Amino acid sequence: MSLSSNVLDESSRDLLRQEEPFDDEIQSPVDQEFPSTSIRVLLVDSDLKSLRLMTSIMTKFSYQVTSYGNGDEALAFLKKSKHEIDLVIWDFHVPEVDGLKALNTVGKEMDLPVVIMSHGHDKETVMKSIKYGACDFLVKPVSKEVIAVLWRHVYHKKMSKSGLITPKDSVDDDDNGLGQDNNDLYQSTEEGSSKNVEDSGEQDDFDRKGERNTKKPRMTWTPELHEKFEKAIQRITIEKAVPKLILKYMQEEMNVQGLTRNNVASHLQKYRLGANKKNQEARQASGWFNNAVPNAALTASKPLLNSHGINLHNGPPYYMNDHATANAPIHYPPSGFLTTNHHHHFMSNSSYMEPFRQPQQLPQQQLQQQYYHSSPPLPSMTSNQEHGHASSATEIPGLIYPTLSHDLQEYFLPPDYNNDFNGQF
DNA sequence: AACGGAATAT
DNA sequence: GATATTCCGT
Secondary structure (H helix, E strand, O other): OOOOOOOOOOOHHHHOOOOOOOOOOOOOOOOOOOOOOOOEEEEEOOOHHHHHHHHHHHHHOOOEEEEEOOHHHHHHHHHHHHHHOOEEEEEOOOOOOOHHHHHHHHHHHOOOOEEEEEEOOOHHHHHHHHHOOOOEEEEEOOOHHHHHHOHHHHHHHHHHHOOOOOOOOOOOOOOHHHHHHHHHHHHOOOOHHHHHOOOOOOOOOOOOOOOOOOOOOOOOOOHHHHHHHHHHHHHHOOOOOOHHHHHHHHHHHHOOOOOOHHHHHHHHHHHHHHHHHHHHHHHHHHOHHHOOOOOHHHHOOOOOEOOOOOEOOOOOOOOOOOOHHHHOOOOOOOOOOOOOOOOOOOOOOOOOOOOOOOOOOOOOOOOOOOOOOOOOOOHHHHHHOOOOOOOOOOOOOOOOOOOOOHHHHHHOOOHHHHHHHHHHO
16 A cells, blocks of 8 residues: 555646646646635644754645644644644654544544654554544655645545535546545545544545545635725725736735635625615615705715726616615614624635645745634744734725725715825826 | 525626 | 626525
8 A cells, every 4th residue: 555645756747637747836727716725734743853844845835834843732732723723734753642642632522634644654553543533644754745735635524524525426536646645545444534423424534536526615705804805995996996906916915815816706796785785875874865965975976886987876866766775774784794704714615725826926925824813823824924904904094984884985985085096006 | 495695607 | 807696504
């Protein structure tokens, strides 16, 4: 059995879907469909040198790495932050907590995918690891190719949990070169992992076949991310705020990774929708249609344009026959658009992303920025923490409608403001 | 079953 | 790129 899944020279090609060779400057050929977002990895290895090296490489592959040289500390960290981690890589020989213990507590109790790593690969070690539910067994030194592909375990875990894939799911695979490799291990273990399956119905088992599962993972717009989104729009200018530009801005100026243009487009659509709705309500609320003194803010300027500068609300409002708005409450956001965040967790599917995509060259060098950092900065993230955007809270200078929700403001900028703003960029 | 919100299709 | 439709998780 090829225990060392880190030798897939010839198969690494498949990884890229028969495109360019696999080297340091990996670029995903499927960028749009499978954007990358860093997978948050906890790396534990008592061999500090190895730890550093791995961390370094993984970081290059856009993983978000948290590393520990001490098993107990790592465990302690996990107890607290298991939700901030997607994948655990544990060296088998960590003195405080060896691979098996790690598998037991982490893999089982926390239900996180655990990959065991070790120099050498004596049968005993490997078998035990597998039996205890290791997702994979890496032999050091671990090759870049393998590292590039570790994220799959996260993906797989989520998918199997959500029932999207099953062990026998014979996926169409055009990429199994790599899956294959990893799977040699899985196969030999069939029953081992039953150990960390919570319910009988579903196999937490790892199937043969790299999951080419083309299911579309969903991302969620965290409040933080949305904030950036809005900021980007403001910065760019509402008129010019089209998906592509917004995306670009978010990526380059805000270190946001993993978004696709479609993500932005979709979000933008709803954003506009929400704005429209509020627009309506605002008019109502202000008595605009009643000849009542209109809130200057609402009637002024910017009547809501679409991307082509076409007035979406031309002419007199035709909402008068709208019963629905009769009792429109004035406190937005009615749609919850701005404030929702049921999931308090960054992306609902941190799963599918492929970390192996080199961030475009940005001014700064590092961009480990993630969608969402809830807790204390992970060690590995220290370099590029969110620059407290304290000052940038939102605001458009000269904004005169403090009572409106900010997104609404965008659509009701004072005339002169618009001019100024346009002039600025 | 209804809805909100994201992905995908047009 | 915008809009309509589908899909999916609540």
